[in-house]
Amino acid sequence: MASNERGIVSQAVHWVLDIANGRNRALARLIPPGLFLLDAVLCAGIIWKIPYTEIDWKAYMEQVSQYVAGERDYTVIKGGTGPLVYPAAHVYIYTALYHLTDEGKDIHLAQQLFAVFYMATLALVMACYWKAKVPPYVFPLLILSKRLHSIFVLRCFNDCFAVFFLWLSIFLFQRHAWTLGTITYAWGLGIKMSLLLVLPAVGVILLLGRGFSGSLQMAAIMAQIQFVIARPFLQENWKGYLSRAFELSRQFLFKWTVNWRFVGEETFLSRPFALTLLALHALVLAGFIANKWLKPSGKSLSAIIVPILQVTSPFSPHEEPWIALRITPQYVMTTILSANVIGLLFARSLHYQFYSYLAWSTPYLLWRSGANPIVQYGLWALQEWAWNVFPSTPVSSAVVVSTMATTVALMALQKDETLTAPIPPSSSRERKND
Secondary structure (H helix, E strand, O other): OHHHHHHHHHHHHHHHHHHHOOOOHHHHOOHHHHHHHHHHHHHHHHHHHOOOOOOOHHHHHHHHHHHHOOOOOOOOOEEOOEEOOOOHHHHHHHHHHHHHOOOOOOHHHHHHHHHHHHHHHHHHHHHHHHHOOOOHHHHHHHOOOHHHHHHHHHOOOOHHHHHHHHHHHHHHHHOOOHHHHHHHHHHHHOOOHHHHHHHHHHHHHHHHHHHHHHHHHHHHHHHHHHHHHHHHHHHHHHHHHHHHHOOOOOOOOHHHOOOOHHHOHHHHHOHHHHHHHHHHHHHHHHHHHHHHHOHHHOOOHHHHHHHHHOOOOOOOOOHHHHHHHOOOHHHHHHHHHHHHHHHHHOOOOOOHHHHHHHOOOHHHHHHHOOOOHHHHHHHHHHHHHHHOOOOOOHHHHHHHHHHHHHHHHHHHHOOOOOOOOOOOOOOHHHHHHO
């Protein structure tokens, strides 16, 4: 009898593990939609039961009201929290919300709209994970973040829209829809310059996926989009727009930092600390580009950079389509999300809303690193705890940095499974044409 019971338990455990690891495809497919519906109910409950928290919404609406009244000088537009410091797409999105919510007065409707946007983003994230063949046991981590729900439906930050367009661009790049992916990424960058963190990865993906001339065309599209959406403000005061919308020299306040509180205020505010972070960011990025992201090309970093500096393609016409085939859904996600977490790790200061860029990245990267599922869940739990400590403490900030550093280290050590076999040689006719 006891033996039969053990057999039944063993079968049940194997059945659950088969579903969790995606071996039982029929039932595994039900996990993402089931979690999605559960999160929809959770969002409704949060809006119904938990009071809205005013942080930036009122300031956004004050700034937009000046735009609606005809103001186009970025140095003049201000709100309760200070001047307008986001690019033009932010203004257009919140202008639409301004009109939909009775000039920002209908907060309850705004929360419902952000909940819809949260669910749309979650659907995109799940679609990207599924395309990258992430097993179902990772998916619960996509809906369990308390801080992420707060950012979307209790605070209504503009980061929510930037994150949506980031994931939409990943979704499109996974399907080799290069032009549409470029357009959506450029629009997201036009909402908040935080998306500059993944620009190196986007550049590498477009170079390998579209070839040299095609990637230049995509870069031109990005520049044109930024110019078109900013044109009314550039015509009024172009220096004012560029200095505010893309202010790279912004001063950071120690009291709001989530990540580097443990180093102390004197170090945090020092110029050597800022330069050290910048140098480390560049160094780690260069390492990932050379040793990870360029592997599908089968070429070294110097073999690619030298021709580009000479304004010529580093790839022959024969090589380009073969390299493009190696830009898999997993490669797209791994490259963009790695760039994202590297940028966040070495950012001078992170505020709580920046967790929206990290929360859906970490589960994928930890899985992709090959870490044991217990380690994956453990690191995710540490990260989630640290981002929910308010105000941040030396301990919580150290955990924030440590979990990101661990994620980057695991990805650096991960064995790259991207195809690196030699590209088949071209025919004699093709070599002659090359």
